[in-house]
Amino acid sequence: MSLQSTVIAPSILSANFAKLGEEVDNVLKAGADWVHFDVMDNHYVPNLTIGPLVCEALRKHGVTAPIDVHLMVDPVDRIVPDFAKAGASTISFHPEASLHVHRTIQLIKSHGCGAGLVLNPATPIEVLDWVLEDLDLVLLMSVNPGFGGQSFIPSALDKLRRVRERIDNSGRAIRLEIDGGVKADNIAEIAAAGADTFVAGSAIFNAPGADQHGYDEIVRRMKDAVAAVRK
Numbered sequence: 001m002s003l004q005s006t007v008i009a010p011s012i013l014s015a016n017f018a019k020l021g022e023e024v025d026n027v028l029k030a031g032a033d034w035v036h037f038d039v040m041d042n043h044y045v046p047n048l049t050i051g052p053l054v055c056e057a058l059r060k061h062g063v064t065a066p067i068d069v070h071l072m073v074d075p076v077d078r079i080v081p082d083f084a085k086a087g088a089s090t091i092s093f094h095p096e097a098s099l100h101v102h103r104t105i106q107l108i109k110s111h112g113c114g115a116g117l118v119l120n121p122a123t124p125i126e127v128l129d130w131v132l133e134d135l136d137l138v139l140l141m142s143v144n145p146g147f148g149g150q151s152f153i154p155s156a157l158d159k160l161r162r163v164r165e166r167i168d169n170s171g172r173a174i175r176l177e178i179d180g181g182v183k184a185d186n187i188a189e190i191a192a193a194g195a196d197t198f199v200a201g202s203a204i205f206n207a208p209g210a211d212q213h214g215y216d217e218i219v220r221r222m223k224d225a226v227a228a229v230r231k
């Protein structure tokens, strides 16, 4: 496997929004690598969350880590420039939310951001045909998008293996990201299946004891589990 460096990307969907800046500072201090930023529009998914203003506010607050924007928004193109301006590092979207997937990828890249394509649990991997080489990231959903705190769908492991093979065959440095139900006790098998970038929301922000002792222990457990597989 030609894996990229390990990235732990806490999903701020499970953070305390009343003190978001502090929450983000604390997970990054604990060793998290990216900030995963879930954007939901109450149309493509049945939930409503945050937009470019919040992304910009995190940058103004002083967050310098990559902000990994996951757009669960339909249509997607018109919001891309706003997120790029607000400080997004990567922007990922669902093919179902774009009439012209190749064009949306080019739009994201033309604004200086990394481009990612997100596959829902039932989206066939053939959607990667003809565009894989243009992508910086493939994000596999291991839950149906819309909410944090759901259970990992086991068929995502086989899908990870298949997409890993395609990425390796492409010879390109494309990240393989997994999102949904990722915990300290299943992250090792997820890593073994080929993921290098791990989104975790409830497992980090709702970790037992995290309110008193911070996020260091849960982030370290996740990193150690992945490192043990990659040795």
Ligand SMILES: O=C(CO)[C@@H](O)[C@H](O)COP(=O)(O)O
Pocket (backbone or CB within 6 Å): 011, 013, 014, 036, 038, 070, 143, 144, 145, 146, 147, 148, 149, 150, 179, 180, 181, 182, 199, 200, 201, 202, 203
């Ligand atoms: O995009 C989504 C849900 O649509 C995810 O990023 C979740 O927020 C992950 O939450 P957990 O399953 O880790 O609690």
